[in-house]
Amino acid sequence: MTTEYTADEMMTVGAARSLRDEAVCFVGIGLPSTAANLARRTHAPGLVLVYESGTLGAKPDRLPLSIGDGVLADTADSVVSVPEIFNYWLQPGRIDIGFLGGAQVDRFGNINTTVIGGDYANPKVRLPGAGGAPEIAASCREVLIVMRMSPRSFVDRLDFVTSLGYGTGKGDREALGLRGRGPVKVITDLGVLEPDPDTCELTLTQLAPGATVEQARDAVGWPLEVADSPGELEPPTETELAVLRELKATVGGAK
Amino acid sequence: MARILQLDEAIAELVHDGDSIALEGFTHLIPVAAGHEIIRQGRKDLTLIRMTPDIVYDQLIGAGCARKLVFSWGGNPGVGSLHRFRDAIQNSWPVPLEIEEHSHAGMANRYAAGAAGLPFAVLRGYRGTDLPAQTDTIKPIECPFTGEQLTAVPALNPDVGIIHAQQADRAGNVQMWGITGVQKETVLASKRSLVTVEEVVDELTPRPGSVVLPQWVVTAVAEVPGGARPSYAQGYYDRDNAYYQQWDPISRDRGKFAQWLETEVQRERSAR
Numbered sequence: 001m002t003t004e005y006t007a008d009e010m011m012t013v014g015a016a017r018s019l020r021d022e023a024v025c026f027v028g029i030g031l032p033s034t035a036a037n038l039a040r041r042t043h044a045p046g047l048v049l050v051y052e053s054g055t056l057g058a059k060p061d062r063l064p065l066s067i068g069d070g071v072l073a074d075t076a077d078s079v080v081s082v083p084e085i086f087n088y089w090l091q092p093g094r095i096d097i098g099f100l101g102g103a104q105v106d107r108f109g110n111i112n113t114t115v116i117g118g119d120y121a122n123p124k125v126r127l128p129g130a131g132g133a134p135e136i137a138a139s140c141r142e143v144l145i146v147m148r149m150s151p152r153s154f155v156d157r158l159d160f161v162t163s164l165g166y167g168t169g170k171g172d173r174e175a176l177g178l179r180g181r182g183p184v185k186v187i188t189d190l191g192v193l194e195p196d197p198d199t200c201e202l203t204l205t206q207l208a209p210g211a212t213v214e215q216a217r218d219a220v221g222w223p224l225e226v227a228d229s230p231g232e233l234e235p236p237t238e239t240e241l242a243v244l245r246e247l248k249a250t251v252g253g254a255k
Numbered sequence: 256m257a258r259i260l261q262l263d264e265a266i267a268e269l270v271h272d273g274d275s276i277a278l279e280g281f282t283h284l285i286p287v288a289a290g291h292e293i294i295r296q297g298r299k300d301l302t303l304i305r306m307t308p309d310i311v312y313d314q315l316i317g318a319g320c321a322r323k324l325v326f327s328w329g330g331n332p333g334v335g336s337l338h339r340f341r342d343a344i345q346n347s348w349p350v351p352l353e354i355e356e357h358s359h360a361g362m363a364n365r366y367a368a369g370a371a372g373l374p375f376a377v378l379r380g381y382r383g384t385d386l387p388a389q390t391d392t393i394k395p396i397e398c399p400f401t402g403e404q405l406t407a408v409p410a411l412n413p414d415v416g417i418i419h420a421q422q423a424d425r426a427g428n429v430q431m432w433g434i435t436g437v438q439k440e441t442v443l444a445s446k447r448s449l450v451t452v453e454e455v456v457d458e459l460t461p462r463p464g465s466v467v468l469p470q471w472v473v474t475a476v477a478e479v480p481g482g483a484r485p486s487y488a489q490g491y492y493d494r495d496n497a498y499y500q501q502w503d504p505i506s507r508d509r510g511k512f513a514q515w516l517e518t519e520v521q522r523e524r525s526a527r
Contacts, residue, residue: 065333068282177403
């Protein structure tokens with residue numbers, strides 16, 4: 001089979017495969033939303049999509065452009081208010097998976113979407129901010145992160161901790177009283193990182209087809225640990241690619 | 256009872272320099288026309304409150320109406336950054352912008368406390384993040400029953416809450432449906448409120464899941480068809496996604512933005 005695909009497509013497919021059927025997933029916009037909608041159209045038709053705009057069980061027939069896209073309300077089991085989505089549905093731990101992206105992630109899976117460079121009062125780059133992410137990261141049973149790998153985004157130390165992964169290491173989440181397990185997987189264009197069971201430090205466990213350990217090490221701003229024998233992601237199937245491309249073509253006017 | 260006013264009369268009467276105002280709408284039903292009227296009337300020193308400040312707040316900030324922004328996510332949804340917001344924070348242009356930054360859960364709870372007439376709300380949030388160190392309105396609190404460490408955030412009670420809805424009747428009862436975000440809480444938390452609506456009808460038809468705000472909690476209603484464009488009003492019109500994309504190059508450039516203000520916002524006035 002000679003089907004060509006991009007590293008981004010591999011990442012999105014890899015992220016989609018990480019979602020099990022019937023799971024309840026709190027979906028962030030962008031890559032997580034694309035991957036979650038791909039999963040629902042392939043191996044996980046029973047995946048329950050929850051968006052922070054208050055849509056429970058959305059079944060969009062096209063890719064939503066934003067978390068408040070009308071197609072989510074039109075197709076949801078229920079539409080609730082924003083205070084309700086956070087207080088009744090997210091906070092008590094009713095959501096299986098929080099699915100997030102970010103601008104920066106560090107070795108303990110902490111995420112920054114607030115500022116880059118300078119300090120908080122005088123940042124080099126001002127990012128959108130927290131949105132729903134801090135509480136999604138804190139309260140979902142587990143968290144998946146999907147992000148392209150680069151030394152600017154996979155950093156040794158975050159400029160700002162917007163959403164907590166494992167803090168400074170094992171035990172931090174428990175000490176802070178956070179109820180979810182934290183990030184169990186970071187899916188990237190070069191491979192997959194998972195927390196080491198003893199230290200919670202993100203470790204390379206799988207490579208994307210054609211990617212090398214050296215490439216991954218070069219794209220990460222800390223000395224990246226590698227599992228003894230990292231696996232290799234299965235390339236996207238023709239069906240996965242066809243569904244993904246069809247899905248991306250449906251987003252109204254988006255980039 | 257809510258009074259039915261023209262948009263310009265309502266803004267002139269309800270929004271004053273130095274007020275704290277919340278124009279809410281969660282992607283859906285954003286009160287854009289009301290925001291433009293505030294720009295036209297040249298309001299200054301406003302504290303702008305909103306969970307998701309998007310392009311209408313970018314426009315208010317760029318026009319120099321704002322002194323402070325209270326928010327949880329500032330961006331151009333589906334496109335990228337808010338460049339007027341960035342320019343104000345990074346370069347104090349056209350005026351310095353103070354920020355008070357929260358998460359969505361924090362903001363939603365602040366409105367809910369405001370609507371409930373309570374001084375603060377409590378949530379299991381923010382723990383372990385850098386936000387409490389930067390925001391004075393995020394404080395730890397201990398549960399008096401279990402001793403659990405939680406977070407307290409103070410109520411939001413804006414001087415003016417402004418939302419857009421699909422319909423009102425002639426008495427000023429308001430009905431909205433679809434994604435209704437935090438709009439109900441915003442009206443109930445605010446000292447004064449303005450609801451712009453797609454249309455004023457003789458009688459409201461009940462709809463499943465709709466939010467009804469009785470006339471006695473609303474200060475004023477203004478009929479503004481298309482008042483949420485380029486956002487959308489479920490049942491009336493779709494989101495103008497191209498507008499959000501076109502905003503990016505306009506907002507990146509101070510000159511282009513000034514020209515936009517001059518032509519687009521003023522043109523709307525003559526069109527009304």
